[in-house]
Each structure stands twice: as structure tokens, then as C-alpha cells.
Amino acid sequence: MVKPSGYARRSVLRGAAGIAVAGALATACGSNTGRGSSGGDGPTIKQWYHQYGEAGVEQAVKRYAKAYPKADVQVQWTAGDYDTKLATSLLGKDGPDVFEQSVARVDQLKAKQLVDLTDVFGDAKDDFTPAVLDAQTVDGKIYGVPQAIDMQMLFYRKSWLEKAGVAVPTTLDELVAAAKKLTNKKVKGLFLGNDGGAGVLGAVPLWSIGQNYLTDDQKKVGFDAAGAAPVFATLRKLYTSGSLLLGAPADWSDPSAFTQGLTAMQWSGLWAVPVVQKALGSDFGVVAWPKGDAKGAPSVPIGAYGSTVNAKSGNVDAAKAYVKWLWIDKTDYQQDFDLSYGFHIPARKSIAAKADKLKSGAGADAVKLVQQYGKVQATPGWTATMNTAYTDALNNIIRKGSNPSAELKTAITKINKELTTLYK
Amino acid sequence: MNGRRLPKRHGKQRTWPAFWVFVGPFAIGLVLFTFVPIVWSAVLSFFDAHNTVTPSTFVGLDNYVDMLTNPDFLHSLLTFTVFAAFIVPTTVAIALGLALLVHRLRFAKAFFRSVFFLPAACSYVVAALIWKLSVFNGVRFGLANTVLGLFGVDQVPWLSSASPPWYWVALVTLRLWLQVGFYMILFLAGLQRIPTDLYEAAYVDGAKPGWQVFRHITFPQLRATTVAVVLLNLIAAYQAFDEFYNLMASARGYPPFARPPLVYLYFTALGSGQDFGHGSAGAVILALLIAIVTVLQAKLFGFGRRED
Numbered sequence: 001m002v003k004p005s006g007y008a009r010r011s012v013l014r015g016a017a018g019i020a021v022a023g024a025l026a027t028a029c030g031s032n033t034g035r036g037s038s039g040g041d042g043p044t045i046k047q048w049y050h051q052y053g054e055a056g057v058e059q060a061v062k063r064y065a066k067a068y069p070k071a072d073v074q075v076q077w078t079a080g081d082y083d084t085k086l087a088t089s090l091l092g093k094d095g096p097d098v099f100e101q102s103v104a105r106v107d108q109l110k111a112k113q114l115v116d117l118t119d120v121f122g123d124a125k126d127d128f129t130p131a132v133l134d135a136q137t138v139d140g141k142i143y144g145v146p147q148a149i150d151m152q153m154l155f156y157r158k159s160w161l162e163k164a165g166v167a168v169p170t171t172l173d174e175l176v177a178a179a180k181k182l183t184n185k186k187v188k189g190l191f192l193g194n195d196g197g198a199g200v201l202g203a204v205p206l207w208s209i210g211q212n213y214l215t216d217d218q219k220k221v222g223f224d225a226a227g228a229a230p231v232f233a234t235l236r237k238l239y240t241s242g243s244l245l246l247g248a249p250a251d252w253s254d255p256s257a258f259t260q261g262l263t264a265m266q267w268s269g270l271w272a273v274p275v276v277q278k279a280l281g282s283d284f285g286v287v288a289w290p291k292g293d294a295k296g297a298p299s300v301p302i303g304a305y306g307s308t309v310n311a312k313s314g315n316v317d318a319a320k321a322y323v324k325w326l327w328i329d330k331t332d333y334q335q336d337f338d339l340s341y342g343f344h345i346p347a348r349k350s351i352a353a354k355a356d357k358l359k360s361g362a363g364a365d366a367v368k369l370v371q372q373y374g375k376v377q378a379t380p381g382w383t384a385t386m387n388t389a390y391t392d393a394l395n396n397i398i399r400k401g402s403n404p405s406a407e408l409k410t411a412i413t414k415i416n417k418e419l420t421t422l423y424k
Numbered sequence: 425m426n427g428r429r430l431p432k433r434h435g436k437q438r439t440w441p442a443f444w445v446f447v448g449p450f451a452i453g454l455v456l457f458t459f460v461p462i463v464w465s466a467v468l469s470f471f472d473a474h475n476t477v478t479p480s481t482f483v484g485l486d487n488y489v490d491m492l493t494n495p496d497f498l499h500s501l502l503t504f505t506v507f508a509a510f511i512v513p514t515t516v517a518i519a520l521g522l523a524l525l526v527h528r529l530r531f532a533k534a535f536f537r538s539v540f541f542l543p544a545a546c547s548y549v550v551a552a553l554i555w556k557l558s559v560f561n562g563v564r565f566g567l568a569n570t571v572l573g574l575f576g577v578d579q580v581p582w583l584s585s586a587s588p589p590w591y592w593v594a595l596v597t598l599r600l601w602l603q604v605g606f607y608m609i610l611f612l613a614g615l616q617r618i619p620t621d622l623y624e625a626a627y628v629d630g631a632k633p634g635w636q637v638f639r640h641i642t643f644p645q646l647r648a649t650t651v652a653v654v655l656l657n658l659i660a661a662y663q664a665f666d667e668f669y670n671l672m673a674s675a676r677g678y679p680p681f682a683r684p685p686l687v688y689l690y691f692t693a694l695g696s697g698q699d700f701g702h703g704s705a706g707a708v709i710l711a712l713l714i715a716i717v718t719v720l721q722a723k724l725f726g727f728g729r730r731e732d
Contacts, residue, residue, distance in 0.1 A: 084694060087475075091476060110475070194583065195679065196584060198679070199674045199676030202676075245563070246581030246584035247560075247561050247562015251674060253675070384691070385692075385697060388496075388677060388697075391676065392496065392679075396681075399586035401586075401587050
């Protein structure tokens with residue numbers, strides 16, 4: 001073979017120098033991420049938010065931070081994969097002092113990442129919606145102050161259902177039948193995401209038959225393979241029926257498939273209401289996931305980001321004081337955050353009562369659904385490993401047609417193994 | 425030459441600082457961002473490292489035992505061995521075919537060379553988005569479904585359907601489209617290095633142009649190139665991540681089929697899993713597997729053997 005020439009060696013060096021320069025630039029960009037610094041005296045508190053889609057939220061949270069008198073609060077607005085970035089930053093010493101997350105996980109507590117915030121609540125505790133408070137509670141201690149509630153529900157096109165002579169489905173069998181009737185050459189009956197609901201539905205099928213991921217104490221598996229198999233078999237039947245929209249350009253969280261008329265019904269979230277309202281006017285309704293059998297109830301998954309303090313922070317007390325100030329005491333800021341920008345339900349009942357746009361139409365229906373059926377999917381004991389085991393089973397059942405009870409048994413074995421390591 | 429040669433010792437003194445000025449930053453980067461993480465990862469693989477990269481609970485080989493008995497991880501290794509067994513020969517055959525065609529062209533050679541090479545300059549992520557959103561989306565106006573629609577075939581949910589596994593059509597075509605051009609360039613370079621007098625000698629000896637010449641002259645002469653292409657391809661197949669992640673994953677994770685080992689490890693260690701012990705053990709196992717397959721393949725085909 002030909003020996004490398006001088007030219008090749010030179011280009012290698014040039015490449016190396018390029019890498020070195022790029023490295024230096026990357027370092028330069030990496031520093032000083034704190035923006036929106038406040039004028040307050042005292043310690044510096046770094047606060048992280050994930051990227052809210054609605055315009056104005058970023059400016060709003062920076063305005064709140066600036067108004068805090070007792071510390072210099074620097075807000076970081078985190079775009080992209082917030083959960084992964086947060087998890088990585090919590091490993092080291094330079095993570096945020098205050099951050100938001102939707103659930104206080106048992107494995108985070110084992111790693112001593114979270115500060116007990118029970119005492120910052122005071123009398124206000126009863127004002128919070130219990131379900132979202134539970135997601136932040138482990139062994140009676142609360143690790144996060146819920147901010148705003150989001151929820152998922154089923155959207156349907158009123159006029160199309162009327163034309164097809166279909167009633168709003170209240171059981172899973174009715175849903176399957178309705179999807180079939182609403183399907184024609186141009187339109188599919190139902191859209192549950194491009195994976196046929198395997199990803200987004202999560203615990204919903206279990207709730208619809210009165211079961212759950214875990215038992216209430218979070219220490220045992222909360223569903224049984226034989227009992228849960230039929231409802232998953234029905235989801236598989238739905239998937240192969242040809243009445244489910246699959247492979248749409250935008251996934252379930254985006255109402256495009258619904259507003260563009262690709263589907264007559266779609267599973268999506270509260271955040272989609274303004275877009276749908278603009279596109280379809282009042283020609284749509286919202287409803288809970290129908291019950292799976294006589295034992296079950298209609299299901300509505302909810303979730304809320306909660307403000308949390310990092311146990312590795314150098315200023316735990318100052319951070320706690322700030323969280324108390326912003327998310328417990330300053331109800332005017334909370335109301336502004338919850339109601340002025342997107343379409344959320346306030347986590348505090350006293351603020352929810354003041355929300356005018358939640359008093360009529362789809363907004364009012366959504367609030368009613370949350371109050372009647374709202375449940376949190378991700379609970380403190382449900383780890384990523386358990387979720388992978390469960391979602392794998394769902395994918396195999398719904399998309400590959402594997403035997404439901406065998407797949408669920410495999411998932412239960414894996415979840416039990418994780419439970420043993422978690423509580424050994 | 426004679427007059428310009430400098431005394432040996434003098435030259436050494438002069439080049440030493442220059443050597444470190446140029447190599448230093450690169451070497452530091454390599455140590456800091458490649459070697460330290462590799463060693464750190466190897467260390468982590470012996471610890472219970474949930475939610476921490478400075479663990480204190482030594483667990484010995486437990487993580488390795490767990491990973492080697494973990495059906496999901498083993499399944500992804502098996503899937504990608506099958507995937508490699510398919511994609512490597514296919515890529516080599518198509519790249520070689522294109523190279524032979526382009527090599528024979530009498531006009532517009534540079535044009536076709538560039539056209540076939542162009543996809544190699546495209547980002548995997550961008551290409552994956554184009555494949556997912558416009559070529560292989562499942563609705564009636566997707567490109568693939570529009571073409572099928574002309575023949576009266578119903579719309580196919582390419583990436584959603586797992587039985588039959590249509591998603592492989594999207595995954596394989598994307599990978600071929602992205603990388604065939606690059607390997608074609610390697611083959612072209614190899615073809616240009618074959619001396620023309622070999623062909624002349626073959627014709628004189630009565631070899632028929634076409635298959636006979638290819639079989640006995642061209643292909644044996646391309647051995648070094650072919651082996652290198654197979655090797656690079658094989659490693660790339662086991663390290664598959666980008667287009668798989670971008671085509672198959674949703675915000676709620678990755679389905680259990682067509683899940684590359686790296687995607688599985690990514691969700692174990694870096695996603696909300698944060699289990700660095702098992703993740704690192706899996707990474708070490710994968711690295712060893714790639715090393716073994718590479719060494720075996722090199723032994724079998726004689727990579728680096730002197731060409732006579």
C-alpha cells in the first residue's frame with residue numbers, strides 16, 4: 001500500500017487544529033448559561049424551566065425571578081430534551097438550585113437528589129389538586145410544588161359523528177365500532193399516535209378496567225396479566241381493523257391530523273384546544289378514554305410540573321425560600337403563569353375558580369373531566385426501567401400481535417425484578 | 425537533496441516544539457474526550473451507578489451478568505447481527521456496481537460521481553426526517569403511498585406497522601441512500617489504481633471482456649478496498665443509532681423491535697433511566713463484540729496483508 005504522503009499528514013494536522021478550535025468555541029458557549037438575572041441581593045439561585053410552547057412564558061418567568069428581592073435568581077430556559085439534560089445536570093455539583101419536574105421519583109430520593117419541601121406548603125396544601133400533589137409525595141413527604149396541570153383527552157368531530165349516526169363512545173367496544181363506522185376512503189376513524197397508542201396510552205388501558213401500574217403503596221405490581229389481557233387484545237383488534245390512522249406526519253400531541261380532516265377522532269391534550277377551536281370552531285367535543293369493562297371507569301391522564309429544590313445545591317435554604325415565595329405566596333404570579341399564556345388548569349383550586357376561559361366550551365368540559373377522573377400516569381415508584389418493560393409489552397401486543405397475557409407476564413417479571421432492586 | 429539535508433540532531437530540536445504545538449491540542453482532546461470516558465465507563469461497569477457517575481457500591485461482574493442475561497439487550501444484539509449480515513453485502517454490491525458503471529463512463533463522469541456521492545454529505549437526522557415525514561409517512565399523500573396508489577394499492581403505515589415489518593423498508597433504503605455513495609468513491613479510487621497493462625495482458629491472453637475480466641482481474645485487484653469497505657460497513661451497522669432513533673422513536677421511547685444496541689443502552693444509561701452501571705457494561709460488551717467480529721473478519725479476508 002502507498003505510504004501516507006506529506007499532504008495527508010498536513011491535512012490531519014489541520015483537522016486536529018480545527019477540532020481544538022471547535023473545542024475552545026464549545027467551551028466558550030457552554031459558560032454563563034444563566035440569563036434573566038435579577039437585581040436582588042444575596043445568594044445566586046439557578047432556576048431551570050423546560051421549554052413551554054406558548055409565547056410569553058419565558059418572559060413571564062424571568063419577570064418573576066427579577067422581582068424576587070432576597071436573591072439573584074438566574075433563569076435557564078432549557079430547549080430540547082429537558083428530562084435528559086436535567087438528569088445529567090443533577091449528577092454533578094453545578095446543576096440548578098431550583099428546577100421543575102413532573103414527578104419525584106423514588107430512585108432520585110435514593111440518590112439523595114431532592115429536598116423535602118413539606119414545610120413550605122403550610123395551610124396552602126389543601127388548596128392543591130390532590131392527584132398532582134401525590135406525584136410529588138413519597139412516604140408522606142412532598143418534594144415539589146405543583147405549578148400548572150396538563151391533561152389528555154379524546155377529541156371528536158361532532159358533525160361527522162352525527163352524519164355517521166354514531167354516539168359519543170362510552171365503552172371501548174363502542175369506540176372500536178365508532179372508529180370503524182367513521183372510516184371511509186379519505187378519513188380514518190381514530191388517531192392514537194403513530195404507534196397505535198402503544199406509547200401515549202400508558203396506564204390508561206389499565207385504569208379503564210380498574211387496575212394500575214403499581215399498587216397504591218408503590219411497592220407491588222398493580223395489574224394482572226389474565227385480567228388485563230382482553231383490553232389489550234381489543235387495542236390490537238383496533239390496530240389491525242384499518243380504522244386507525246397510522247403514520248401521520250405529526251404525532252398525537254399535535255392536533256394537525258384532526259384539524260386537517262385525516263381523522264374523525266384523536267387522542268390529544270388540553271394544549272391543543274386553542275388550535276382546534278380556531279380551525280373547527282365549535283364543531284368538536286372532548287371526552288375521557290372510555291371504560292374497558294364494567295369494573296373500570298373513564299380515564300383522564302393528568303400531570304403537572306412541580307417546582308423542586310436540588311439537594312446538592314449550595315443554597316438549599318435560599319432556594320426553598322424562593323420556591324415558597326413564587327409558588328406558594330405569590331398567587332398573582334401563579335395566576336398569570338397558569339392563565340395568561342397557554343391553556344392549562346391551575347394546580348390550585350382557588351386560582352382555577354378564577355379562570356374565565358375554563359368556564360365554557362371544551363375548557364369547561366376538560367376541567368370537569370379532570371375533577372371527575374383525573375389520574376397521574378407517572379407516580380414516584382414507576383421508574384424508567386419499569387416503563388420500558390411495560391411499553392415494550394404494549395408495542396409487541398398492539399403492533400406485532402404477540403400474545404397479550406404472555407407479554408404482560410414478561411413485563412410483570414421485569415417490573416418485579418426492578419421493584420426488588422429498588423426496595424432491597 | 426544533498427545540499428538541503430540538515431544535521432540530524434539539529435532537526436530534532438527544531439521540530440519538537442512544533443510537533444507539540446500541533447499535536448498537543450489534539451492529543452489533549454483525545455485523552456480528555458475519548459480515553460478518559462472509555463476508562464471511566466469501564467470502571468462504572470463494575471459499580472451500582474444509579475443516578476451517579478461517582479458511585480461507591482462495587483458490584484463486581486453483576487452488571488455484566490445482568491446484561492448478558494437481559495433478553496432485550498441480547499435480542500437487540502441478535503437483530504443487529506442479522507441486520508449487519510444483510511446490509512453489509514448489499515451495500516458492498518451496490519457501491520461496487522455503481523463504481524464500475526461510473527468508472528466506465530466516457531462523458532459526464534464527474535457529474536455522476538458527484539450525484540451519487542451527494543447523499544453522503546446529508547445529515548442522518550435531516551435524511552431521517554425527510555424519510556419519515558414525506559417519503560414513508562403512512563397517509564395518502566406520502567410519496568411511497570402516492571406511487572402505490574397509482575397501482576390501486578391501499579395506503580401502507582410504513583413506520584407504524586410491525587407485522588409485516590414494513591419499517592425495515594424505510595430503514596434499509598435510508599441507510600443505503602446515505603452511505604452507498606461514500607463507499608462508491610472508495611471503490612472508484614481502488615479501480616483507478618488498477619494498472620491498465622493488467623487488462624491489456626488479459627486481453628492478449630484471450631480473456632473475454634465482461635464477467636471473466638471482472639472475476640479474474642478487477643475483483644482480486646480490489647481486495648484491499650473491498651476488505652476495508654466491509655470492515656467500515658460492519659462497524660457502522662453495529663453502531664447504528666441516528667436514523668433508527670429519528671425514524672422509530674417517539675417522545676414516549678423506542679419500540680422493542682429494530683432497536684439497535686446503542687439505542688437500548690442510550691435509554692438505559694442516559695435517558696431518564698440514569699443507570700450508568702448497566703449501560704457501561706452493555707457498552708463494553710458491544711465494543712468487545714465489534715472487536716471480535718472485526719478481528720475474525722480481518723483474519724478471514726486478510727486485512728492489512730501485504731499485496732503482492
